[in-house]
Amino acid sequence: MENKITVMDHPLIQHKISLLRDKNTGSKEFRELISEVTLLMSYEATRDLPLKEIEVETPIATAKTKVLAGRKLAFIPILRSGIGMMDGVTMLIPAAKVGHIGIFRDESTSKLTFYYNKMPKDISNRDVIVLDPMLATGETATVAIDKIKQYDPNTIKFMCIIASPEGVRALNNAHPDVQIYCAAIDAKTDENGYIVPGFGDAGDRIFGTN
Numbered sequence: 143m144e145n146k147i148t149v150m151d152h153p154l155i156q157h158k159i160s161l162l163r164d165k166n167t168g169s170k171e172f173r174e175l176i177s178e179v180t181l182l183m184s185y186e187a188t189r190d191l192p193l194k195e196i197e198v199e200t201p202i203a204t205a206k207t208k209v210l211a212g213r214k215l216a217f218i219p220i221l222r223s224g225i226g227m228m229d230g231v232t233m234l235i236p237a238a239k240v241g242h243i244g245i246f247r248d249e250s251t252s253k254l255t256f257y258y259n260k261m262p263k264d265i266s267n268r269d270v271i272v273l274d275p276m277l278a279t280g281e282t283a284t285v286a287i288d289k290i291k292q293y294d295p296n297t298i299k300f301m302c303i304i305a306s307p308e309g310v311r312a313l314n315n316a317h318p319d320v321q322i323y324c325a326a327i328d329a330k331t332d333e334n335g336y337i338v339p340g341f342g343d344a345g346d347r348i349f350g351t352n
């Protein structure tokens with residue numbers, strides 16, 4: 143199966159990813175960079191939004207011009223690090239609604255458990271973009287999208303900043319209809335679930351809890 147992934151290798155994005163990778167980048171700058179990269183990535187992830195033609199009076203003449211055709215979006219950050227991507231997407235698309243999904247791994251059983259789940263009421267009429275900075279093993283993304291599909295949204299996309307090859311394969315296998323957007327595909331995921339070389343624990347670096 144061909145991988146359903148778009149890698150956004152724009153020079154500005156690549157430059158900012160290098161700063162994110164640097165362990166000396168502090169929390170404030172890390173958070174700002176995550177927002178900026180997410181905003182830049184949002185251009186590509188929303189490239190297929192439909193437009194309609196309208197007429198607008200300019201000071202000179204009538205212009206036939208285009209606006210968004212009212213397709214509705216919902217962003218769903220996976221707690222907690224997905225929250226770090228919210229500023230970037232809502233800056234570009236402020237009218238979007240926001241759902242949240244919280245999943246943690248029970249250390250004694252290694253099982254993923256949902257601890258929070260709140261979706262917009264009209265999610266079945268919306269195109270969803272799921273947000274998580276890291277696509278490592280792909281397990282969290284897969285179970286999050288399993289859950290989101292129960293609400294039957296129009297479409298689902300997954301936007302991360304760094305992906306691992308095994309994460310992409312796992313998510314493509316589980317949800318072949320979901321297009322993945324990322325800014326880099328790194329070498330692998332290690333035995334602790336971290337992407338190598340990656341940029342470490344995204345949640346800790348965004349929220350300064352390391």
Ligand code: URA
Nearest residue numbers: 278336337342343344
């Ligand atoms: N989650 C993170 O925060 N970092 C990784 O490298 C992998 C998963």
